[in-house]
Amino acid sequence: MSRLLVEGGTLLGLRQPGDVRPGDLYAEGGTIRAVGEEARRLAAVAGEPVEKLDAGGKWVLPGFVQAHLHLCQTLLRNGPEELELLPWLERHVWPGEAAHDVETMGISARLGLAECLASGVTAVLDMGSVRHADALFRAAGRAGIRYTGGNVLMDDPETTPVNLRARAADGLAETERLRSYWQGRDRGRLRIAVQPRFVVTCTERLLRSAAEYAEEKTLLVHTHASENRSEIELVRARTGSGNIAYLERMGLLTSRTCLAHAVHLEDGDFKRLADRGTSVAHCPSSNLKLSSGVCPVTDLRAAGVRVALGSDGAACNDRLDPFREMRLAAFLPRSANPPRALSSFDVLRMATWEGADALALPGEQGLVPGGRADLVLLDPEAGWSMPHDWSPEPYGAIVYSMGRENVFATVVDGVVRYRASDPTVMGLKPSPAEVREAVRKLKSRM
Numbered sequence: 144m145s146r147l148l149v150e151g152g153t154l155l156g157l158r159q160p161g162d163v164r165p166g167d168l169y170a171e172g173g174t175i176r177a178v179g180e181e182a183r184r185l186a187a188v189a190g191e192p193v194e195k196l197d198a199g200g201k202w203v204l205p206g207f208v209q210a211h212l213h214l215c216q217t218l219l220r221n222g223p224e225e226l227e228l229l230p231w232l233e234r235h236v237w238p239g240e241a242a243h244d245v246e247t248m249g250i251s252a253r254l255g256l257a258e259c260l261a262s263g264v265t266a267v268l269d270m271g272s273v274r275h276a277d278a279l280f281r282a283a284g285r286a287g288i289r290y291t292g293g294n295v296l297m298d299d300p301e302t303t304p305v306n307l308r309a310r311a312a313d314g315l316a317e318t319e320r321l322r323s324y325w326q327g328r329d330r331g332r333l334r335i336a337v338q339p340r341f342v343v344t345c346t347e348r349l350l351r352s353a354a355e356y357a358e359e360k361t362l363l364v365h366t367h368a369s370e371n372r373s374e375i376e377l378v379r380a381r382t383g384s385g386n387i388a389y390l391e392r393m394g395l396l397t398s399r400t401c402l403a404h405a406v407h408l409e410d411g412d413f414k415r416l417a418d419r420g421t422s423v424a425h426c427p428s429s430n431l432k433l434s435s436g437v438c439p440v441t442d443l444r445a446a447g448v449r450v451a452l453g454s455d456g457a458a459c460n461d462r463l464d465p466f467r468e469m470r471l472a473a474f475l476p477r478s479a480n481p482p483r484a485l486s487s488f489d490v491l492r493m494a495t496w497e498g499a500d501a502l503a504l505p506g507e508q509g510l511v512p513g514g515r516a517d518l519v520l521l522d523p524e525a526g527w528s529m530p531h532d533w534s535p536e537p538y539g540a541i542v543y544s545m546g547r548e549n550v551f552a553t554v555v556d557g558v559v560r561y562r563a564s565d566p567t568v569m570g571l572k573p574s575p576a577e578v579r580e581a582v583r584k585l586k587s588r589m
């Protein structure tokens with residue numbers, strides 16, 4: 144059983160503003176057992192090797208959650224500019240995904256997961272490709288991160304390239320094969336999500352059977368929705384209805400569903416999402432790079448919809464960096480007319496607590512006894528974020544001035560998975576030569 148003592152830090156629990164106190168933290172078996180003086184006492188009597196993190200001068204907070212990611216696209220980073228969603232998918236992403244073999248998929252996942260851990264991320268919701276999802280789970284197992292993912296489902300012959308298409312029954316059979324092997328492995332850190340890519344690439348038969356299957360197995364549903372104007376027009380032309388309303392009709396709007404983007408919403412959609420308890424993963428960098436638009440985050444939150452944050456894939460971002468997404472998420476509402484408010488505390492909640500709820504992570508939240516020991520330790524004196532004397536609370540500094548250069552350590556399930564002193568991320572990060580060779584292979588098949 145893992146035992147970890149985090150000594151001398153300042154705990155930012157994020158339960159409510161002002162939830163900030165100095166103190167030690169002791170975790171056993173991935174669960175926080177004590178904070179404050181009791182932490183050292185329990186560590187002393189544990190009688191077993193206790194991993195120690197000297198957190199003197201550091202800020203300790205719940206780990207960041209990436210609520211929308213494509214690890215299969217990390218090797219497609221720094222691709223074409225000035226393309227909107229549909230031509231970008233057709234010209235860059237789909238040919239790249241189809242070119243993967245099991246080795247290149249593993250390299251792509253390790254590169255992305257190393258970046259996530261080095262950025263303070265402790266849990267990801269990852270949309271895989273049609274094939275080779277086992278390589279994603281293997282990489283996530285090696286990283287020790289909380290990983291929810293699986294194969295992507297796309298079956299519509301009119302919109303899906305032939306080399307990335309699987310019949311509805313075959314795609315779901317693959318999800319079931321993955322579930323029967325991976326679900327709950329690594330102490331529950333690895334989990335399956337049912338992932339129709341988006342309405343445009345899926346037949347009605349696929350969407351309905353995906354909804355039934357997810358319900359039967361109590362699995363998370365992850366899909367893209369209403370990201371781009373051409374996409375929603377195409378959906379209306381094909382189905383005669385709005386995209387979110389159509390997903391509801393297919394049975395895919397549930398409290399275990401996380402929709403990526405939700406940029407172009409109709410009036411009734413806010414209530415629809417709130418009534419169903421469906422979460423939204425806001426991906427501001429991706430939405431701006433692909434000229435998709437801006438998600439109405441403050442209206443969604445006001446309607447009672449849970450909004451988490453995601454980077455989307457490296458092919459459209461091109462960083463897997465929660466600090467960049469938090470900063471943009473805080474700024475974008477102020478560009479509305481009239482300006483809207485979204486505080487740095489609210490943004491931090493979206494990047495942590497709301498994300499964990501959107502992923503339905505097991506266990507309790509917060510830096511309290513019984514809480515999940517998924518932590519990020521920030522060094523406020525590293526990088527370029529000093530001074531911190533002008534605000535009584537630390538949230539603005541994290542959202543506006545810090546970056547991953549401030550990440551001192553990342554803890555998942557009570558185990559240290561990244562230390563700033565080890566840029567290889569415990570050997571997880573592939574070497575530049577490995578990355579170049581994997582990209583050469585992809586290009587030779589595209």
Ligand SMILES: [Zn+2]
Pocket residue numbers: 211212213270367403455456
């Ligand atoms: Zn995406």
